[in-house]
Amino acid sequence: MSQNWLTPDWEPGLALPSLPIQHFLEIQTKVLFLDVDGTILSGKEINIHQSVREWVTESKKHLQVHLLSNNPSVNRIGSVANQLGLTFTCGAAKPRKKALMKTLEELNTNPSEAAIIGDRLFTDILVGKRIGLYTVLVKPLLQNGYPRENCKVQSLEKKVAGLIGGVVQ
Numbered sequence: 386m387s388q389n390w391l392t393p394d395w396e397p398g399l400a401l402p403s404l405p406i407q408h409f410l411e412i413q414t415k416v417l418f419l420d421v422d423g424t425i426l427s428g429k430e431i432n433i434h435q436s437v438r439e440w441v442t443e444s445k446k447h448l449q450v451h452l453l454s455n456n457p458s459v460n461r462i463g464s465v466a467n468q469l470g471l472t473f474t475c476g477a478a479k480p481r482k483k484a485l486m487k488t489l490e491e492l493n494t495n496p497s498e499a500a501i502i503g504d505r506l507f508t509d510i511l512v513g514k515r516i517g518l519y520t521v522l523v524k525p526l527l528q529n530g531y532p533r534e535n536c537k538v539q540s541l542e543k544k545v546a547g548l549i550g551g552v553v554q
């Protein structure tokens with residue numbers, strides 16, 4: 386495995402609603418892939434926090450935004466996508482490349498023009514790196530719209546990534 390496949394291009398230490406959209410415009414991103422669970426809403430939550438709604442509304446003014454989730458539930462991911470007015474893929478099987486490649490093709494977009502934002506190294510970041518997207522690791526989102534500090538899963542993933550040489554933190 387290539388060493389930097391587990392090193393996000395950007396790890397701002399923020400949750401999604403705090404990311405400056407301007408950053409993506411500066412690096413000429415045209416298409417943005419968003420992970421769902423943990424990134425735009427927490428766990429089994431179904432209500433999307435206002436800050437996320439506002440962030441997505443703003444980003445849609447400048448970028449094409451697509452939800453890319455490993456969650457197999459069409460009901461859950463479809464309902465989130467509907468609420469935000471976004472297209473979506475569920476059961477994406479990240480870090481496998483197939484679903485992301487297919488969507489890039491459908492959108493007629495080069496990987497270099499796309500970014501992926503997610504809360505997991507071994508799915509979101511890895512699939513983005515494998516295809517050549519700009520990858521952003523965010524802190525998982527809590528129900529109240531704040532980031533989950535000291536997330537155990539993310540810490541564990543970083544430790545494992547560090548052990549195999551991907552991330553030094």
Ligand SMILES: [Mg+2]
Nearest residue numbers: 420422423504
């Ligand atoms: Mg996630």
